[in-house]
Amino acid sequence: MSTIETAPDFTVLVVDDDHDVLAANARFLRVSGIDTLVAETAESALQRLQQHTVDVVVTDLRMPGCDGLEFARQARLSRPLMPIVFFSGFATVPDVVKAMRLGAVDFLEKPIEPEELLLTLQGIRDRYDGAIAAQRIAFGVSDETASFKTRVLAYEKYIIETSLLKHEGRISDVIDALQINRRTLNDKMLRLGITRFTED
Amino acid sequence: MSTIETAPDFTVLVVDDDHDVLAANARFLRVSGIDTLVAETAESALQRLQQHTVDVVVTDLRMPGCDGLEFARQARLSRPLMPIVFFSGFATVPDVVKAMRLGAVDFLEKPIEPEELLLTLQGIRDRYDGAIAAQRIAFGVSDETASFKTRVLAYEKYIIETSLLKHEGRISDVIDALQINRRTLNDKMLRLGITRFTED
DNA sequence: CGGTTATCGGCAGAAAACTGCCGATAACCG
DNA sequence: CGGTTATCGGCAGTTTTCTGCCGATAACCG
Known part of the structure; x- marks a missing residue:
């Protein structure tokens, strides 16, 4: 909980036991402007998670x-909502089900196209942007201290704010997207202290 | 709470365009003590949902x-958090990912073993932990457009279920942790379809 | 057996949220 | 300038939720 701010960067942790593939992917991501950490084992990956602020984890499903x-389970203990992307060459349906149940946001098939990986990560960054913030609001703050009501309110605020961002501040679009009464939305925004013109 | 004394009704809706398979599965489930409704098309399934209280939906992924x-999306409109189980014979990884993103709780492969289906349903009834599915709805990354209300409900469910897990099912601890009125918590659990599980 | 603890649900009044109607305020466009 | 569009807030009736009180049901322990 120290001052880890000043880091609105987007950091990805890629976990793969294939050293060459890992290095190639990492290089591609870095060139593409994404902060990339790497790990070749689950153990070192967990260490990385403790040492750095990681926004997304990309991990192989099968590793020696x-x-x-199991790695994802461990990671979830400290980062409940962190997006995790799995990839595998021989995934069965139960594999995918298990991964998604653990909260995976996507499941890629090997061999990974670096372009595809980049698109996936960019998509997560763009769409999940808010969820990362929500993790800090709804979960980060909450660590046993926030009440049910507080967390729900924080989440409501997050939904509305991200929807506003997504629709560039157009209330009518937000109303349509969230299927919420206009009057109710206005009231909530007032109560939650949401204004349409935030820092851009 | 080891067995179900008061036998709360548990109604399943099975949707399959293959009449014979559908009939066979339904018969097996009914014999096994599960109230089973059937539908051979998405349209009639949606009708069933309006007419009956359904606890779980089991549906084929591919139907004429x-x-x-699409059926699941429609169903979610009226039953935001209802557990949905998909099955398919030729599911690709992206198929499974999409289904799970929609909040599916499981994905079975054809041909369906009646025994397996029964076990799955019993699992959902007895100790299904919908937290992750709820999380997926609340923090959906995909193009899914859940309403404000749905997402908030999903988040509430997620909070309560994870708190229950964390406190090993002790309601009093959950009340303390979430700072929520006991009566309110009970009501929410009822409304959100959360059941306490036995100790692991 | 009685006593304790933990949980649950009915009930009803209180509190809060939702929502339709109304008018107001801007900004923008001919 | 008038007309259109988008947004906002007051108000009030309706609906939903919250919550305290009460009793019921188990499980458990002497």
Whole structure:
């Protein structure tokens, strides 16, 4: 909870036991402007998570020793909402189900096209942007201290704010997207202290 | 709470365009003590949902006309958090990902073993932890457009279920942690379809 | 057996949220 | 200038939710 701010960057942790593939993907991502951390084992990946602020994890499903699912479980303990992307070459339906149940946001198939990975990550950054913030609001703050009501209100605020951002401040679009009564939305914005013109 | 004394009704809606398979599965489920409704098309399934209280929907992913995903989207409009189980014979990884993103709780492969289906449904009834599915709805990354209300409900469900997990099912601890009125918590659990599980 | 603890649900009044109607305020466009 | 569009807030009736009180049901322990 120290001052880890000043980092609105987007940091990705890629976990893959194939050293060459890992290095290639990492290089591509870095060139594309994404802060990229790497790890070749689940253990070192967990360490990385403790040391850095990571926004997204990309991990192989099958790795020698600790597999990707177990790693994800461990990671979730400290980062409940962190987006996790799995990839695998021989994924079965149950594999995918298990991964998604663990909160995976996507499941890519090997061999990974660097372009595809980049698009996926950019998509997460754009759409999930708010969820990352929400993690800090609804979860980060909450650590046992925030009440149910507080967390729900924080979440409501997050939904409305991200929807506003997404629709560039057009209330009518937000009303349509969230299927919410105009009057109710106005009241909530007032109560939650949401204004249409935030820092851009 | 090991067994179900008061036998709360548990109604399943099975949607499959294959009449024979549907009939066979329905018969098996009914014999096994599960109230089972059937539908051979998405349209009639949606009708069933309006007419009956359904606890779980089991649907084929591929059906002539309206496909399973679209049907699930429609169903969610009236039953935002109802558990949905998909099944399919030729599911690709992206298929499974899409289904799970829509809040599916499981994905079975054809041909369906009646025993497996029964176990799945019993699992959902007895100790289904919908937290992750709720999380997916609340923080959906995809193009899914859940309403404000739906997402808030999903988030509330997520909070309560994870708190229950964390406190091993002790209501009093959850009340303390979430700072929520006992009566309110009970009502919410009822409304959101949250059941306490036995100790792990 | 009685006593304790934990949980649950009915009930009803209180509190809060929702929502339709109304008018007001801007900004923009001929 | 008048007309259109988008937004906002007051108000009030309706609906929903919250919450305290009460009793019921189990499980458990002497």
